[in-house]
Amino acid sequence: MEQSYWHSVTLDRDACRGCTNCLKQCPTQAIRVQHGKAKILKERCIDCGECIRVCPYHAKQAVTDKLACLQGYEYTIALVAPAFYGQFSRTEDCDLILTALLEIGFDDVFEVARGAQEISMATRELLEGEELLKPVISSACPAVSRMIAVRFPNLINHIIPLRSPMELSAQAARVEAMKKTGRKMEEIGVFFISPCAAKATAVKDGITVRKSHVDGVISMKEVYLRMAQQIGSVKEVKKLSKAGSVGALWATSGGEAKGSRALRSISVDGIHNVIKVLEDIEDDKLSDIEYVEALACPGGCVGGPLAAENNFVAQSRIKRLCRELPEENDLIPPEIPRLWDGAPVYRPVMELNKDLGKAMEMAMAIEDLAERLPGLDCGSCGSPSCRALAEDIVRGYAQETDCIFVMREQLNDILEHVKKNNIAIPQELLEGWENDGQKEG
């Protein structure tokens, strides 16, 4: 499983124009532009969805399941992330939103806020014990866990060994439905309505989950339109919501830290901010912090690339909703495990070579090359920075003339040579070139 690298984030080659937006934004330098199209280096991608957010041509997509998948099951359950409530103007009416989900085709609903509340309680218990390395890092955001697995091996044992609220809720939902309906496990389909791509990856190729209890991941955008229409025509609202505010607040940055009740906690959102904090933890700078909530998306899960509503509006709605809800509500039976299946495994994807001597030779070659490149980090070569180009050259994936500045110099040299030796060049090819080979203007 560790080597399979299934990813939700993919590229629509036809839509891609080979610009540098995603290239520059990717936090693991997992994108290159080659022959005018972006390419994702699968082993580096953490499915954070930054590229989906910044692509002006919508060429970066998340592979998720379609509503049609519901047909493969006798009984279907929508696993509703708390961020989902923030998508609709009638946020405070959870029952209405859940009833509308039943009307668009689900047989049942289960709020992930219930699982989140349980994970909050389990977190409190673990923090009270002295066994965990401080600061303890949340395990809830799959993109952050993956980031740690590829770039921060020293922090793997700081991650709290708990399942995600989604996983816990999925198993609880299935068990509950089996009791309620008398159906077999495999007849029940559990579908997570997701604000992000990383959850789809966590389900298909999880790094802390052996086999997910989620059968499919459907994007919030996919159900948004149908829901928006359905909400208006719901006739009889059913009493379905069982979530409390501790769980529902997980939708926004700060909610999870609040639920942990850690006195010294920090909440960091946005993957680039998360990286800064992880660097600090690695340098032992944050040893006085107890708990770190780290979410890849700005504002938390409501800021996910597959959410439909503006993240700031959604945050405000969730906060309003949480004022109405009881603090803690319906519980999940204790037999359903809270602990994860296992810690993520370090994937040394940045490594230059298995052999240290060889790796050092390569690293020195990179230093030399990086000195020679212009240091503008323009991305025109197709690598995210001059340094990354130097690495790519040394790894054998690129060449120095991919840099347009290096190429210009070489062209000038060629031109010089041509002139010196009176080699004839058709006049139209020389148009726009001054005597010194520099372009006019």
Place this chain on the structure above:
Amino acid sequence: MSNGMKFRYPVDGNDFTRAGEISSKVKKQLKQLGLPPEVIRRVAIIMYEAEINMVIHANGGTIDVEITPEQIRLVFSDTGPGIPDIEKAMQEGFSTASHEVRELGFGAGMGLPNMKKNSDEMKIDTRIGVGTIMDLIVKI
């Protein structure tokens, strides 16, 4: 390949907020070399503590990093006031940092002990009014 890789980084004595930048660069380098995570962690902690020390006490200095297949050598040189009593400075909790510096959360007196704890060898050459050179080795 016998000489290994050498890098020199200047440390700006006027800017607290930049402390950690060099550590971050070196960490990235070590991860690319595929060194064991534990070695990287120890180097990162030493680098950060030393960087902070140089900013607090010595108005900056230079860091030399030398990587060979056997070890990482870190040399921190400054032209600061020197350490009057090394034995005391090596005690946990002892600090000569000013009140202002402590207010910022630094100067808890864990710098030198932490550097010692995370290295395999540590030599300090300090002269009052001249400066300090700390020479540390982390074995791979």
